[in-house]
Amino acid sequence: MVEAHPEMELYVGMDVDPTALEIGRGHIEAFLAGREANGGELRAYTHVKNFKYIKQVLGSLDESLAVGSSGVDGILIDLGMSSMQVNRSNRGFSVLQDGPLDMRMDPKATLRAEDILNSWPELEVGRILRDYGEESNWQFLQKQIAKAREMGGLHSTGDLVKLIQRKCTISKGRQGWIKTATRVFQALRIAVNDELRVLEDSLHSSFDCLATGGRLAVVSFHSLEDRIVKKTFLELIHGGEADDEEDDDDNLTLPDIDDEDEPWFNQRVQGRNGIVLTKRPITPSQEEEKLNQRCRSAKLRVIQKA
Structure with a gap:
């Protein structure tokens, strides 16, 4: 983005994962070195923080950035996991590699997937699988997890995968258990990191930090996230609850926009x-x-502040 916008004066990068931030910081520093050699000026800062703390971060740089019309011009929130996190088995995100049942985005957080599976009430575990993983066989898996506790519990991603594989019939094959495992792992990751509530808080805080005409763009990777982004965007522009009809994509009757400079959207609310x-x-x-x-499930939504 900074390469595409030479007019940019301030860049702030935020990530709750210090490893991801360290990698990003390396790219930024390399770019800044080249830009300074050509006489360009850009202030760049990185913070190990969740986006729900964006007001705090921006306010620490300049109080005017965190409020109203003096805010920032653009914010991009890229949700979900990165390939780096999935590929490192010690993070516990991969269904194909054995590792600890961790799944923390923030290594300093205390709650892990292992704690949920072995200690949380059985009904709460089932609710997580149903609501966050949208897993149809959540009741059966809930009972199997409870039985596993009696045998010593689940302590690695391999233990959890084996439990799921026993649930899937031979007829479903490898893809059957992988899809189920992916939903279960998604559910646990969301619960460990409280992702959905954090997302809603982050959207409200980010919108507050936009200057007039500023834009907030969000890339989501599953239906639960996208649903929250869509609903919250409508609430933000209307100043309250989203209208039921406007919350339904198929019922919206909106004017077409003919804008050659921005052909990436056709209609607006x-x-x-x-x-x-x-x-x-x-x-x-x-x-x-x-x-x-891995981008195939990505969905981008954009809101502009009046």
Whole structure:
């Protein structure tokens, strides 16, 4: 982004994972070195913080950045895991590699997936699988997890995967258990990091920090996240609860926008506090999916502050 916008004067990067931030900081420093050699000026800062603390972070740099019309021009929130996190078995995110049942985005956090599976009430574990993983066989898995506690508990991703594999019939094959395991791992990761509540808080805080005409763009990777982004965007522009009809993509009757400079959106939702620029989310093109298969589930939504 900083390469595409030479007019940028201030860049602030935030990530709750210090490893991800360290990698990003390396790229930023390399770019800044080249930019300074060419006479460009850009202030860049990185913070090991969740986006729900964006007001605190921006306020520490300049109090005017965290409020109203003097805020920032653009914010991008990229949700979900990175390939780096998935590929490191010691983080506990991968269904294909054995590792600890961790799943913490923030290594300093205390709650781990192992704690939920072995200590939380059985009904609460079932609710997590149902609501956060959208797993149809959550009741059966809930009972199997409870039985596993009697045998000493679940202490590695391999233990959990084996439990799931026993649940899946032979007819479903490898893809059957992988899909189930992916949903279960997603559910536990969301619960460990309280991701959905944090997302909603982050959207409100980020919108507050935008300057007039500023934009907030959010990339989500599963339906639960996208649903919250869509609903919260509508609430933000209307200053309250999202209208039921406007919350339904198929019922929206909105004007087309003919803008050659921004052909990436076709319709918008106008509210007194802003505009949702993406009636429907923008999804990856076939060319993008060829470059990165993991982007295939990504959805981009953008809101602009009035």
